[in-house]
Structure formats: C-alpha cells, structure tokens
Amino acid sequence: MAVVSHDEWIRRATLIGKKAEPMVAEAEKTGCFSQELRNYVHQNEMHKVLRPLQYGGSGMGAFTFSEIVRTVANYNASAAWLVYFVILHEQWVAYLDEKGRQEVYDSNGLVGDIFMPLGQVEYVDGGVRLTGQWSFGSGVLWDEWMGLGAIVEVPGEDPQPCLVNVNKKDFQVIEDWNPLGLRGTGSHSVKVDDVFVPWHHVLPVLKVKNKAEPVGGHYSNEPIFKAPFMAFFCLGFPAISTGIAQRVTKDLKTRMKARQRILYNMKESESPIAQRNLAEVMVKLDAIEAMNKKYIDQLEEWIAAGTPLVNEEEKNKMGAWRSHIGKEASELAFHAINLLGASATGSGDPLETAARDAFMVYIHLGQIYEDNMMAYGRTQFGLSGHPLL
Template identity: 45%
Template sequence: MTHEEAIKRAEYIGQVAEEGLFEADRNNGYSSKLKDAIHETQIHRLLRPKKYGGFGLGHDTMAEVVRTVAQHSVSGAWVTYFMPLHETWVAMLPPRAREEIFASDQFVSDIFFPIGKIEYVEGGVRLSGEWKWGSGIDFCGWIGLGAMVDVPGQPGGPQPCLVTVKVSEGEIVKDWNAFGLNGTGSNTFRINNVFSRWDMVLPLGAIKKNTVPIGGDYDPNEPVYRVPFGPAFCVGFGAICVGAAQRLQRELHERIRSRQRVVLGMKEWESPVAQRNLGEVTTQVETIEALFGRYVNQLKDWCKVGKTSIESEEEARMAAWRAYISRSASQIGFRSLELLGGAAAYRGDLVEVFARDLLMISIHVGQAYEDHMMFYGRAQYGMSQHPLV
C-alpha cells in the first residue's frame, strides 16, 4: 500500500463513518459496518512490520489517514486511529507473541491505566481487575491491560506494563454513555484470574525509554522502530482534532453564507461581524494545522535518523503541542456552535456532535491541557514529567 492509496481508503472509511455518525452517537458505539470497512481496507496494517503482513508505512501516513476520517466523524476517526496504533505496541512484544497476535489479524485494544491485580505464577502472571475507557473494544480480539508488574530481566522492579489477553477471556461491560465520543464504544472490560505468558507482558517503561522490541528479531529500518514511542503513539490525537476543525470551518463558512438574519435584514455573510468571526475561526484552524505539521515533521526527522530515545523536555514539548491543538479544536467546536445559533444545537447536527466529541478529546489524559503545560514547564527545569505520556 502506498501513502496515496491509504488516503483513498481512508476517504471510504470516512464516508462509512459519517453515514453512521448519528446512530453511533445515540447507540454509544458504531455498528460492525465501520469495523468491516477498516478491516476490508486493511488500514489496521499500516504500521505493522512487513515481516508480519503489514505495510510498514510511517506515522505521517497514519496521521493523514486519521485526519481524513476525522473530517467525516470524530468518533469514527478515533476508532480508526486505534486499530493501526495498537499494533505498534504489539510490534514491541517478544517474537512469539508478535507472531501469534499478528497472525490472527484481529484488532487490538488497550487500556493503559496500571490498576490490574497481579498474581505471579509459573510462566507468567494471572490478572484480575476492571478497566474503563476500552475504546473500540467490541471490534477487538486482543487487549493489553495496564498493571504494575515486576518483569523478569527488566531492571528497576515493578513498572507499568500492558498485560495482553484475549477479549474472549473477559467480559465487556456495556456502560459507555458519555458527554461525547459516544461512537467510540469505550466500554468497561473486566477479567478475573486470567493467565498471560511472560512474552505477552510489555514493560512500558523500557519501551518508552527506547523503542527497541523485547527479545530482538526485528528490522530496524521499519518506521515503527525508528521513532520515540510516546510522541509517535499519540500522533493521531492531533490528527483527529485538525481534521475535525477543518470540517467545522467549512460548515461555518457554508452555513453563514446560506443563513438569513431577519433582525439584520440581510444574509449573514454580508455582516462585517460574521465576516470577522469567520476570519478568526479560520485563523485558529490554520494555527493548529501549522503546529500539527511541525509535530509530524519532527517525527519524520527522527524517523530518518532512527532516533528512538529523546530527552524529557523533548517529549514534554510534543505533549504540550498536542494539548494546545486539542484545546484549540475544542474551542473551535463550541465557537462554531455559538456562532451558528440554535439551529446547530439540535441533537443530530454534525456541529453539535463534533463540538461534544472534541471536548472529550481535550480532557483525555494524553492531551489534558493543564497537566501537559505543567509537565512542559517542569521538564524545562529538569524535573520529572508524566510517567506514561
């Protein structure tokens, strides 16, 4: 698959996602039509190493795929993004686990919060617990669950890990009903005393420090192995925000042009106030486009030289950029809603759904504005930053 072909396939996924957008928002999750579209187009294999049937493309291609889908649906782009994204940590597992998961060609989910209860047994661990925010889990065959684990051969004692199990070994609790991102189907997942082999346990601290797969046996020329794990893993959040903001700007432009303001006795687009407002929103969109472009270009530069380990300040800077992009996109969403008035506020209006969905992204742990601005400031003084993102 080429970059151009990937974008063409993403446009098809986006059309499927937009067609089911309002139903997904009402039903707290997309139907299998979106799952089938992602699987049929093989978008989930974008970043997977070629050795395992993947396309070995870069994060710039994935970002453009996600941005393309986001212009049709924020929740649809979120789910689409996660399917190739989660294969990147599978690529860091020991060879046996990689081969088994990739050979199944099933989608992979994860929930990073290290809250699972661990029991050490021969050959691995037994895991119990309940995790919320399992985005797209209904579509997945595998899931990595967060827990603090003392992994053999890894220094420093217990560290945050993803413990991989089959989704069929646990229970999906259908409790997702949030303010926004309802189409992501981010249900709770619960398991009790499920065994996971050691090769299915990924030490995140080690991978975050240096993007080298456990157990070796990999091609260092594959893009997934040539970038710092954290910033590369989170690139799609900015892509969603930029794509959604671009769609909102177009909606605002078109609706202002067609809107009649009776109290003003004119078409709204003829009003200098409306013209000023459109100019402001367009500039906001262009600002986050530029910052996200810088983010993607930084990943591309690192990929060219194979830089897999970065300083805390560099990582904190990338996180701060994501936080700025996501908060700005959320503000664009609600500003668009405000400017278009009551007609755009009904449930089932694209602007209304996009605004709610973008707010949810802005409060996600990977983009939380206050946290990441603080961590960026801390890092500039040589202090610790966020342990996971």
C-alpha cells in the same frame, strides 16, 4: 501483503469516512459504530498500516498515519478515533516477545488496550494470572485482543506498568459507555477474572518507552522503532482535533453563507461582523493545521535520523503541542456554535456533535492541558517533566 502507498491509504480512509458518516446517529444512540463498519475497516486492512513489513504490514510513518486519521475525522471524530486505535495498537504488539507478536499478527484480529495499571497479578509458572476491571476500552467490541494495564515484575526487569495481553475469549465487556462526546467509540469497561497470560504476551511499558527496545531485541528498521514511543503513539490526538476543526470551519462557512439575518434584513455574508468572525475562525484553523504539521514534521525528522530516545524538553514539548491543538480545536468548535446560535444546537447537528467530540479529545487523560504544560514548563528550568521523578 504488498506495501500500500500513501495515496492508497488516504483513499481507503476517505471511503471509511464516507461509509461512517451516515452511521453517526445510530452509533451515538447505541454507543459504538456497528460491526458492519468494523468489518469494512478490517477488509481495508487498516490494522496493517504500521505493522512491520516482516509480518505482512505496510510499515508506514508518521505522515501517512496522521493523514489517515485526520481524513476520517473530516467525517466523524468517533470513527476517526476507532480507526486511529485500530492502526495504533499494532505498534505495541511489535514490541512484544517474538512469539507473542507472531501469535497476535497471525490471528489477524484487531487489538485494543487500556494503559491504566489497575490489574492484580499472581505469579505462576510461565506467566501471570490476571484479575481486574478497567474503564475506557475504546473499540473493545471490535477487538480480538486487549492489552490491560497492571504493575508486573517481568523476569529480568524492575516492577513497572505493563500491558498484559488477553484474548477476547478470556475477558468480559461491560457495556457502560454513555459519555458527552465520542459516543460512537464504544469505550466500554473490560473485566478479567483469574486469566492465565504467558510471559510472551506481557509488555513492560517503561522498558519500551525508556529503552526503545522490543522484548528479545530489535528485528527491523521500521518507522515505529525510530521515533520516541509516546510521541508516535499519541499522534492521532492532534490529527483528530485538526480534522474536527477543518470540518467545523467548512460547515460554518457554508451555513453562514446561506444564512439570512431577519432582524437586520441582510444576508450573513453581507455583515462586516460576520466577515470578521469567519476570518478569525479561518486563521485559528490555519494555526491548528500549522502546529499539527509541526508535530508530524518533528516525528518524521526523528524517524529519518533514527532517534527513538530524546531529552526531557523535546519529549514533553510534544505533549504540550498535542494539548494546545486539542484545546484550540475544542474552543473553535464551540465558538462556531456560538456564531450560529440555536440553529446549531440541536442534538445530532454535525456542529453540535463535533463540538462534543472535540471537547472529549481535549480532556483525554493523555491530553490534559494543565499537566502537559506543567511538564513542558518544568523542563525549561532543567527539571524532569514529571514532578515525581
């Protein structure tokens, strides 16, 4: 695969967003975007955005990755979530033992994961046998591989949370996804029963996070190895929130401009109150966009300097920024509904869908506001960002 330019990736993201938008109602109803959209995403090779050049990828950095996700989120957050994860999950594949990463990349399948270490393992010759059930497997109906969380004692390493990579022929999907928002992500549960997984498909997550080293050593000078793992891994969350906020603000302005206030016998655009309210929303969007840019700029600065390991304050600052963006975007979306009233509350209304989606991004496990603010606050007093460390 030839290296694809930033502009070309954004063009493809726009096409995917436009294709996904008319599919939203059906995806909300069925609980996942269709295989048709999956195939379109795959044909556009979105899974190769971060993949190292050595393995036929494009080796892009934080700015391009974030802009792809934000662009799709301008059309629908669930579609953006899926595209984000299609791209993202090849990041951890690049840290697998060389044999494992080669097998995954050669399969050309899409990859998912569930980090929660809920699996039970039995140690056998050459690897482990995995059993368990995990919830929230975003995009699992699209995926060829799933990295499933378990506490594993990998040879030569301390027991730690690991991703145990399982092929779709060896896992069962339990279609139980029926949430408030992000309904089109197909985040169903996954069940595995006594499946053998060789060591080259087991990723020790703490080693990757704390040492920034792929299993078996570094092999290329790619952006995904030059910035802190989790800060890079999570950059899609603020990108989606920002994209939602942009879509909401655009729709709100259009609808306010066209709205006639019968009670006051005037156009909404003529109301000083409406003018003030819209200005406030626009400024809130400016602040969200600015913080998202700040997040990307920090990652790009680390990539340029080759800084995969940072101190506690810097690491937890990124989590606080992500949570703040998610909170502000969620509040902006519900405020937009409040400004338009009942006309924006119908099930399937773009603003109603966007508000539910924004809220789900805001409350995601990796985005929990109180936890991330506490962690960042602890570092201001010279403490670990984690209360148990």
